[in-house]
Amino acid sequence: MEPAPVIPTTSPLVGAPDRAQREAVLAEYLAAHRRIATRFGVAEDPDGLAALAAWYTPPADARGAVLLDDALFLWDMVRCVRPRTMVELGTASGVSTAVLLRAMADAHADAPWRVETFDLLSHVYWDARVPVGYAAARMAPSLADRVAIHAGRVAADIGREFGPRGARRGALLSLVFIDACHKHPYPVADLLGVLPALAPGAWVILHDINLPARAADYAARTGESVHWGERGAQRLYDAWPHEKIAGGGAVPNIGAVRLPERVPGERFDAACLRGLIGEPWECEPDAATLSRLEAVLHPPLRARVVAAARRALGRA
Numbered sequence: 001m002e003p004a005p006v007i008p009t010t011s012p013l014v015g016a017p018d019r020a021q022r023e024a025v026l027a028e029y030l031a032a033h034r035r036i037a038t039r040f041g042v043a044e045d046p047d048g049l050a051a052l053a054a055w056y057t058p059p060a061d062a063r064g065a066v067l068l069d070d071a072l073f074l075w076d077m078v079r080c081v082r083p084r085t086m087v088e089l090g091t092a093s094g095v096s097t098a099v100l101l102r103a104m105a106d107a108h109a110d111a112p113w114r115v116e117t118f119d120l121l122s123h124v125y126w127d128a129r130v131p132v133g134y135a136a137a138r139m140a141p142s143l144a145d146r147v148a149i150h151a152g153r154v155a156a157d158i159g160r161e162f163g164p165r166g167a168r169r170g171a172l173l174s175l176v177f178i179d180a181c182h183k184h185p186y187p188v189a190d191l192l193g194v195l196p197a198l199a200p201g202a203w204v205i206l207h208d209i210n211l212p213a214r215a216a217d218y219a220a221r222t223g224e225s226v227h228w229g230e231r232g233a234q235r236l237y238d239a240w241p242h243e244k245i246a247g248g249g250a251v252p253n254i255g256a257v258r259l260p261e262r263v264p265g266e267r268f269d270a271a272c273l274r275g276l277i278g279e280p281w282e283c284e285p286d287a288a289t290l291s292r293l294e295a296v297l298h299p300p301l302r303a304r305v306v307a308a309a310r311r312a313l314g315r316a
């Protein structure tokens with residue numbers, strides 16, 4: 001029997017930060033804002049950052065959503081990469097979707113842009129009566145017509161739809177946000193799923209790259225035993241062999257990894273992820289996810305010959 005998709009059952013409520021919390025988060029984040037602006041060669045914009053912090057007000061019932069420091073990083077990455085289409089995997093309430101809407105509006109002014117968000121479920125994971133993405137229209141009502149919510153869809157749908165043979169005619173993506181299942185090996189498998197849709201040099205933002213530490217801290221503060229300290233995103237971020245950039249604070253929980261810059265049509269060599277995939281798994285993935293991982297671990301003979309030829313040509 002095929003294993004069921006891995007859905008979290010619950011996680012802490014986020015709630016809106018009060019004024020003192022906003023100011024503290026903003027002050028702590030500013031060094032990351034400068035670092036990211038310098039990396040991308042864009043001007044710093046502390047006022048824009050402060051406006052985002054003042055605006056960030058998630059609904060009180062939203063669970064598992066990006067926190068304010070994560071939202072500031074999303075805003076920075078959108079501002080620096082300036083994708084025309086921003087794709088997200090893992091909608092849940094839609095708090096992060098609203099942040100992406102706001103970031104895209106700030107980055108593009110009058111130029112055309114869209115946000116597309118994908119989730120395995122059609123309802124939020126803690127209440128079957130509430131549709132995924134409901135918070136996006138609440139937090140960013142004037143931008144609600146810019147988002148498409150794709151319920152019941154997974155990483156491979158993004159790869160198919162935006163990939164070279166997909167319905168979007170290969171409008172490859174320069175920035176994607178993955179915030180879906182955090183159990184290893186799902187984050188790495190999700191990255192492989194969206195890979196056909198990614199442009200050379202694309203950035204992939206990963207949420208919860210320090211979830212075990214955050215969960216341990218939460219358990220210590222509240223005395224509750226927690227089940228959500230999953231390691232998948234952390235393993236992927238830590239093992240990534242190419243460029244990466246982390247968010248703010250002493251223990252940033254969000255970061256982005258970059259595909260090597262290559263000419264269009266030349267594939268990123270996923271073989272560099274074999275060691276990571278071989279780390280102990282936290283769950284048994286569904287069949288499609290499993291076969292994506294298998295293809296990296298044990299590529300068919302033809303793919304091995306092509307890879308060997310490419311390596312030989314690279315040496316010539």
Ligand SMILES: C[S@@+](CC[C@H](N)C(=O)[O-])C[C@H]1O[C@@H](n2cnc3c(N)ncnc32)[C@H](O)[C@@H]1O
Binds near residue numbers: 008094096186
């Ligand atoms: C942590 S929540 C996302 C939170 C959201 N990004 C935010 O900040 O408001 C994770 C979401 O990923 C979805 N999910 C879990 N496994 C998935 C998969 N394999 N593919 C797509 N979505 C998945 C869950 O249904 C859930 O809604």
